[in-house]
Amino acid sequence: MGDKGMVIVGAGEAGVRAAFALRERGYQGTVTLIGDEPHLPYERPPLSKGGEEAETVRAIVANERFAEAGITFLRGHRAISVDPARHALLLEAGETLSYERLLLATGAAPRPFPGIGTSDRIHVLRTVEDASAIRRHMRGDGRLAILGGGFIGLELAAMGRKLGTAVTLFEAQPRVLMRGVPEKLALALQARHAAEGVELLCGVGIETIADGESGVTIGFADGRQIKVDALVVGIGAQPNTRLAAEAGLAIDNGIAVDRHLATSDRHIFAAGDCCSFPVTAYGGRRVRLESWRNAQEQGSVAAANMLGEAASFDAVPWFWSDQYDLTLQVAGLSDGATSTIGRTLSPEAEILFHLDADGRLLAASGLGPGGAVARDIRLAEMLIARGTRPDRAALADPSVKLKSLL
Amino acid sequence: MSTWIDVCDKDEIDEEDVIRFDHDGKSYAIYRSPEDSFHATDGHCTHENVHLADGLVMDDIIECPKHNGRFNYKTGQAKGAPVCVNLKTYAVKVDGGRVFIQVG
Numbered sequence: 001m002g003d004k005g006m007v008i009v010g011a012g013e014a015g016v017r018a019a020f021a022l023r024e025r026g027y028q029g030t031v032t033l034i035g036d037e038p039h040l041p042y043e044r045p046p047l048s049k050g051g052e053e054a055e056t057v058r059a060i061v062a063n064e065r066f067a068e069a070g071i072t073f074l075r076g077h078r079a080i081s082v083d084p085a086r087h088a089l090l091l092e093a094g095e096t097l098s099y100e101r102l103l104l105a106t107g108a109a110p111r112p113f114p115g116i117g118t119s120d121r122i123h124v125l126r127t128v129e130d131a132s133a134i135r136r137h138m139r140g141d142g143r144l145a146i147l148g149g150g151f152i153g154l155e156l157a158a159m160g161r162k163l164g165t166a167v168t169l170f171e172a173q174p175r176v177l178m179r180g181v182p183e184k185l186a187l188a189l190q191a192r193h194a195a196e197g198v199e200l201l202c203g204v205g206i207e208t209i210a211d212g213e214s215g216v217t218i219g220f221a222d223g224r225q226i227k228v229d230a231l232v233v234g235i236g237a238q239p240n241t242r243l244a245a246e247a248g249l250a251i252d253n254g255i256a257v258d259r260h261l262a263t264s265d266r267h268i269f270a271a272g273d274c275c276s277f278p279v280t281a282y283g284g285r286r287v288r289l290e291s292w293r294n295a296q297e298q299g300s301v302a303a304a305n306m307l308g309e310a311a312s313f314d315a316v317p318w319f320w321s322d323q324y325d326l327t328l329q330v331a332g333l334s335d336g337a338t339s340t341i342g343r344t345l346s347p348e349a350e351i352l353f354h355l356d357a358d359g360r361l362l363a364a365s366g367l368g369p370g371g372a373v374a375r376d377i378r379l380a381e382m383l384i385a386r387g388t389r390p391d392r393a394a395l396a397d398p399s400v401k402l403k404s405l406l
Numbered sequence: 407m408s409t410w411i412d413v414c415d416k417d418e419i420d421e422e423d424v425i426r427f428d429h430d431g432k433s434y435a436i437y438r439s440p441e442d443s444f445h446a447t448d449g450h451c452t453h454e455n456v457h458l459a460d461g462l463v464m465d466d467i468i469e470c471p472k473h474n475g476r477f478n479y480k481t482g483q484a485k486g487a488p489v490c491v492n493l494k495t496y497a498v499k500v501d502g503g504r505v506f507i508q509v510g
Contacts (some may be wrong), residue, residue, distance in 0.1 A: 375460060
């Protein structure tokens with residue numbers, strides 16, 4: 001490699017992991033990590049994951065580790081444009097950085113409700129500042145409304161109830177977590193939220209949102225209105241693709257990368273929430289994932305390939321969500337499944353295995369207290385990666401160790 | 407003063423598996439290796455407050471159930487990101503079919 005060095009845009013999980021992975025692999029040139037926030041890298045989104053009351057923000061790495069590893073971390077710097085022909089990245093401050101290889105780890109941004117921005121009462125959750133603002137409402141005795149029954153919305157609802165706030169959650173679909181979580185587990189989570197006092201309204205279409213000094217007025221499709229003290233909009237995220245698109249890189253529901261995480265320009269890679277990639281275990285189907293582990297692992301693989309290796313990213317998608325004392329874990333992609341087999345680990349803990357018509361295990365979803373489902377989901381992930389057709393009776397029988405099916 | 411603490415019958419831990427053991431306000435993870443040796447570490451991952459007894463044992467590795475951080479449970483060595491702090495290990499002996507760990 002020449003002396004231009006490695007440049008990484010985005011100081012989230014993927015970008016930070018890639019920066020350190022370059023050093024762990026022995027790269028000696030300059031490594032520059034650029035974050036547009038004024039903070040040290042932290043786990044995103046704050047507030048919804050982690051959960052302990054006193055702890056809102058958790059750092060990804062201690063500041064001194066950048067110096068120890070010889071990584072230049074530019075915080076509060078925005079990247080303006082990429083010039084692929086010149087291998088150059090222009091920063092807002094006017095500085096131009098040359099790169100040998102560039103990694104775009106620009107993440108995703110909350111999808112706004114059409115026509116509605118944020119205010120003192122209307123929030124999204126992505127940054128430390130968002131989390132602090134939402135937390136202020138959770139300390140008051142007003143009612144917090146959450147729009148969207150995805151992971152962000154549900155984790156926030158659980159946090160709100162822990163802190164004693166009245167919470168109403170609206171979901172336009174007939175149930176929460178329509179995407180990627182089987183109905184049985186989603187309904188079990190809904191029941192838990194109801195038992196914790198969350199007012200959960202599914203199948204409701206919201207037509208209007210009006211912000212006023214005394215609160216937020218939400219208007220429904222059927223003409224009804226309610227007024228709440230604050231609203232969090234949690235209706236999904238969209239990949240941050242502006243830099244890539246303006247540089248002429250291929251975009252397909254995110255920055256399109258190949259299985260080596262290379263973009264359509266072979267000197268530019270992408271990793272984490274911002275990119276879509278082909279999933280080897282599912283016939284190369286292109287997906288974009290927003291999860292902690294995906295960001296970590298893609299950061300590692302991108303770093304290897306920036307150094308000239310040809311490592312494939314072939315992980316099975318996997319994520320978790322903590323709500324109250326419950327953990328939901330999902331491994332794999334269940335689309336295309338024709339049958340589901342349940343394994344009851346305890347009255348509170350259950351795994352669902354999703355198989356295709358040939359009996360191949362496509363996905364496994366588990367819900368239970370603490371780490372109750374973790375081991376079986378991890379083993380299911382390994383079974384999925386190997387393309388296994390496990391014995392159905394063995395899957396259903398909790399006394400059969402999944403490890404014995406490997 | 408170190409003390410040997412009685413944990414369990416050796417057959418209460420399957421081969422290549424782990425159980426949780428709580429004693430005197432502390433939590434431990436007790437392992438039985440595929441070679442039928444017994445080992446003990448602190449119960450919680452050094453990365454986040456997650457109990458390793460819910461994790462997966464493969465050969466001499468314990469994998470944290472949340473972030474998949476890996477440790478060698480025989481030596482306590484952290485095997486790389488996201489874990490960088492080693493696990494504390496404890497001496498273990500098997501006596502009369504019972505497993506004991508040395509604490510303090």
